[in-house]
Amino acid sequence: MIEKLRVDCEKLLSRQQLACDHCYFSIPLHGKDIAVYSTTDLLQQPLLLTGHHGEVSAMTFGQRNAPVLLCSASDDYIIVWDIELCKKRTEEGRVAAGTVIGTLLGEVVHLSFCFSDERVAACSKETTYILNSTRQEVICTLVSHHGPVTSAEFCPWNKNLLVTTSEDRTFKVWDLQTEALFYQSFVLSASPLLTAFFSEENKHLIVGSNDGQVWCFSFNEDHKCHLVTRMDLQKMEKRHKVSQEAVNHHQTDVAEHSEKVETSKPVLRIASCRRFTDINADQPKADSWFCIGSSDGLYVVDLATSELQAALYFKDHPDLSLCMAGSWSVSSEYSNKMVFVVSSLFTPCVVLLELCLSDLLRVSACAEGFSVFPSSPPLFQSPLNDELRRKEPNPPKQKGNMKDKPLVFHSKVKSSGYTHAPRKMMFTPKINVPKVSSKQSNKNTGLHLQDYPVDSAAPTVPCTEQSIANKQVSCLQFSGDGKQILCGLGDSSVLLYRSGLTGNPSVYAGHDRPVSCVSWSLSRQWWLSASDDLSLRVWAHCRSEPAITMGRKMFPKPIRGAQFYYLDKFLLLASGPSLQLYLYHVDTSKDDIKRYKQQSVIKRTSCFTTTSATDITAMSSVNDFLSYMVLVGGFDRSMQVFDMNRGAVVWEVPDAHSRAIHCIVQNKGSAFSTQPSESYNLFLTSAVTDGVKIWDLRTPRCVRRYDNHVNRCHPCSSAISPCGRFIASGSEDNCAYVYDIRSSTYLHKLQKHSDTVLSVAFNPATPELLTGTLDGKLRLFRPSSRSPLES
Numbered sequence: 001m002i003e004k005l006r007v008d009c010e011k012l013l014s015r016q017q018l019a020c021d022h023c024y025f026s027i028p029l030h031g032k033d034i035a036v037y038s039t040t041d042l043l044q045q046p047l048l049l050t051g052h053h054g055e056v057s058a059m060t061f062g063q064r065n066a067p068v069l070l071c072s073a074s075d076d077y078i079i080v081w082d083i084e085l086c087k088k089r090t091e092e093g094r095v096a097a098g099t100v101i102g103t104l105l106g107e108v109v110h111l112s113f114c115f116s117d118e119r120v121a122a123c124s125k126e127t128t129y130i131l132n133s134t135r136q137e138v139i140c141t142l143v144s145h146h147g148p149v150t151s152a153e154f155c156p157w158n159k160n161l162l163v164t165t166s167e168d169r170t171f172k173v174w175d176l177q178t179e180a181l182f183y184q185s186f187v188l189s190a191s192p193l194l195t196a197f198f199s200e201e202n203k204h205l206i207v208g209s210n211d212g213q214v215w216c217f218s219f220n221e222d223h224k225c226h227l228v229t230r231m232d233l234q235k236m237e238k239r240h241k242v243s244q245e246a247v248n249h250h251q252t253d254v255a256e257h258s259e260k261v262e263t264s265k266p267v268l269r270i271a272s273c274r275r276f277t278d279i280n281a282d283q284p285k286a287d288s289w290f291c292i293g294s295s296d297g298l299y300v301v302d303l304a305t306s307e308l309q310a311a312l313y314f315k316d317h318p319d320l321s322l323c324m325a326g327s328w329s330v331s332s333e334y335s336n337k338m339v340f341v342v343s344s345l346f347t348p349c350v351v352l353l354e355l356c357l358s359d360l361l362r363v364s365a366c367a368e369g370f371s372v373f374p375s376s377p378p379l380f381q382s383p384l385n386d387e388l389r390r391k392e393p394n395p396p397k398q399k400g401n402m403k404d405k406p407l408v409f410h411s412k413v414k415s416s417g418y419t420h421a422p423r424k425m426m427f428t429p430k431i432n433v434p435k436v437s438s439k440q441s442n443k444n445t446g447l448h449l450q451d452y453p454v455d456s457a458a459p460t461v462p463c464t465e466q467s468i469a470n471k472q473v474s475c476l477q478f479s480g481d482g483k484q485i486l487c488g489l490g491d492s493s494v495l496l497y498r499s500g501l502t503g504n505p506s507v508y509a510g511h512d513r514p515v516s517c518v519s520w521s522l523s524r525q526w527w528l529s530a531s532d533d534l535s536l537r538v539w540a541h542c543r544s545e546p547a548i549t550m551g552r553k554m555f556p557k558p559i560r561g562a563q564f565y566y567l568d569k570f571l572l573l574a575s576g577p578s579l580q581l582y583l584y585h586v587d588t589s590k591d592d593i594k595r596y597k598q599q600s601v602i603k604r605t606s607c608f609t610t611t612s613a614t615d616i617t618a619m620s621s622v623n624d625f626l627s628y629m630v631l632v633g634g635f636d637r638s639m640q641v642f643d644m645n646r647g648a649v650v651w652e653v654p655d656a657h658s659r660a661i662h663c664i665v666q667n668k669g670s671a672f673s674t675q676p677s678e679s680y681n682l683f684l685t686s687a688v689t690d691g692v693k694i695w696d697l698r699t700p701r702c703v704r705r706y707d708n709h710v711n712r713c714h715p716c717s718s719a720i721s722p723c724g725r726f727i728a729s730g731s732e733d734n735c736a737y738v739y740d741i742r743s744s745t746y747l748h749k750l751q752k753h754s755d756t757v758l759s760v761a762f763n764p765a766t767p768e769l770l771t772g773t774l775d776g777k778l779r780l781f782r783p784s785s786r787s788p789l790e791s
Contacts, residue, residue, distance in 0.1 A: 014326025208267025
């Protein structure tokens with residue numbers, strides 16, 4: 001921030017509304033007069049406006065660039081001034097004059113123009129007056145608040161809507177045509193609400209309070225405000241400092257100079273700062289950013305992620321004339337710059353500040369980015385180059401010319417054929433063989449003729465339901481072809497369903513405690529299950545006994561994530577603070593006599609430990625294509641990215657969530673859908689009480705956040721659709737939520753579940769969503785156009 005001008009005043013203007021535009025700014029002079037300064041020519045003498053008989057208490061500029069209108073208010077008059085006309089009259093030696101639009105309305109604390117500059121909203125005590133900006137006329141009077149009104153803002157996309165905030169800690173949405181109350185909020189905070197702001201791009205309403213709380217509401221066509229997210233300025237500041245320490249690698253220096261006394265951070269002003277120029281195509285876009293003017297500086301917040309992007313403190317700029325702000329006035333953006341007029345909290349002065357948005361974008365840029373796709377072949381020392389080397393058994397010892405051979409003890413003995421009738425015909429040709437159509441052949445081979453419909457609607461209509469006798473559904477996963485479903489239960493068993501939940505499932509037992517995760521191999525020949533009993537089992541398809549059993553002696557702590565990795569070449573699992581990589585060989589040969597002996601082979605090749613030696617709570621990696629990146633979440637709320645090619649942590653976020661991450665899901669797509677290559681770098685994380693966050697490996701940073709669902713104690717999972725357009729999440733309010741990845745609020749709320757929805761999974765082949773509840777109910781959802789229950 002650069003200080004362009006300082007103006008000394010006769011008295012404090014700490015809690016007074018000042019006016020700022022991209023060409024002018026105005027402040028009270030001698031109490032009842034107004035001085036209008038130019039922001040482009042600072043040496044120009046200010047324009048003096050006289051006409052009020054009482055002290056000026058509020059002022060604002062119009063929304064349009066021509067003509068430039070200024071509205072000022074005192075106890076006696078509310079006057080609208082045409083600045084260019086006033087300048088012309090002054091140059092001619094005459095006195096500048098304005099139009100009186102209101103008289104004797106009391107002490108006005110806030111003024112605002114509508115976006116066409118035809119109306120003016122004036123807030124006086126508990127009343128809001130809507131005035132005509134061209135003549136003295138009160139269009140309507142709005143009275144409903146139980147405390148003084150602090151601000152009033154017109155809706156930019158609907159000129160007949162107005163939002164007012166009050167010291168009674170509520171906001172109200174008004175219809176100016178009928179003077180009716182559309183919506184009234186509940187009591188949001190223990191402190192008064194100070195300001196409101198409309199985000200036109202997302203059609204959101206943002207409200208700020210005196211204690212640093214910020215609420216974002218979706219503003220739908222029915223004018224019903226749904227809470228999207230809630231932000232705490234102090235908590236966001238702490239997370240931002242921790243992330244900056246991790247990036248700059250100077251934790252100790254920052255800790256020594258950190259403030260011990262916490263100051264309150266009132267939300268004095270909210271404004272948009274979205275119009276960044278593209279400095280570099282690789283840098284993040286800031287379409288959802290807005291700035292908050294507080295007492296100690298300016299805060300830039302990303303609405304999509306509810307995270308602080310930059311904090312500009314007055315104390316970090318010793319050349320500024322103020323250390324604490326009393327009020328803010330923000331101009332609209334022009335030429336990649338923003339202009340602020342800030343009044344000092346303790347000294348009678350006003351400062352004009354200028355901020356270059358391109359510099360702000362450079363400050364907020366993160367460190368080195370990564371990609372889920374490998375850019376180079378594996379290194380020679382890479383753990384991914386390890387191969388399984390089994391020692392061949394020693395040849396049997398010979399006794400003379402005789403070899404020891406078993407006589408009878410074969411696993412299978414072929415019949416001699418003496419009991420069968422002799423063959424009379426050596427060859428019989430096949431005639432009249434029915435022709436098999438291409439559709440039938442594809443059906444028999446398990447191939448799908450249709451790709452995943454990219455433009456399909458989200459699955460929202462229930463079509464099938466199964467009950468599993470009050471057994472907790474802890475995990476779900478579809479096979480790669482979408483024809484089978486693995487269902488891990490809380491009673492230590494695994495169920496294998498056919499797609500559509502048709503028929504009786506196959507039951508696989510062997511664990512002693514609840515199943516924590518299940519995973520299919522890419523070839524669909526094997527699948528694995530891990531349990532809280534410190535064991536992992538690899539099952540061959542259509543076999544009732546596991547081909548590989550890894551027991552308790554191999555793992556010190558429960559397995560929090562296990563899957564096939566690197567195109568089924570490895571088994572990857574997380575136990576305690578370690579990430580372990582195994583080579584394996586599954587032997588499916590049958591030996592009825594030695595069936596107790598495990599013929600399959602498994603060998604640990606590598607073991608990696610998290611940087612802080614914290615226990616891993618969640619893990620994810622891509623098996624559908626070659627990828628070096630493995631994502632893990634730690635018990636200390638951190639998130640780390642392992643590069644398995646180098647065998648090291650390449651990226652770490654110390655406080656990714658306010659609680660430990662219990663779910664990490666990558667956008668893996670499917671064999672039936674096609675997405676842009678950049679989309680595969682997106683992944684999401686879930687934590688109790690902290691919602692769902694979407695991250696981008698290329699930045700790397702959080703790009704969006706969802707917290708409409710309820711998740712207070714249970715580890716509700718999340719999933720990304722194969723088309724990459726939707727996100728599903730479980731919830732504790734007996735619902736499943738479907739989000740649009742391009743929006744910050746939920747798209748559908750799938751209700752009428754019998755209990756908490758713990759697990760969700762998308763079908764990779766067709767637009768279907770499967771949900772599992774705490775009491776053992778499975779429900780399958782399809783789009784309304786395909787559902788048999790549509791009628």
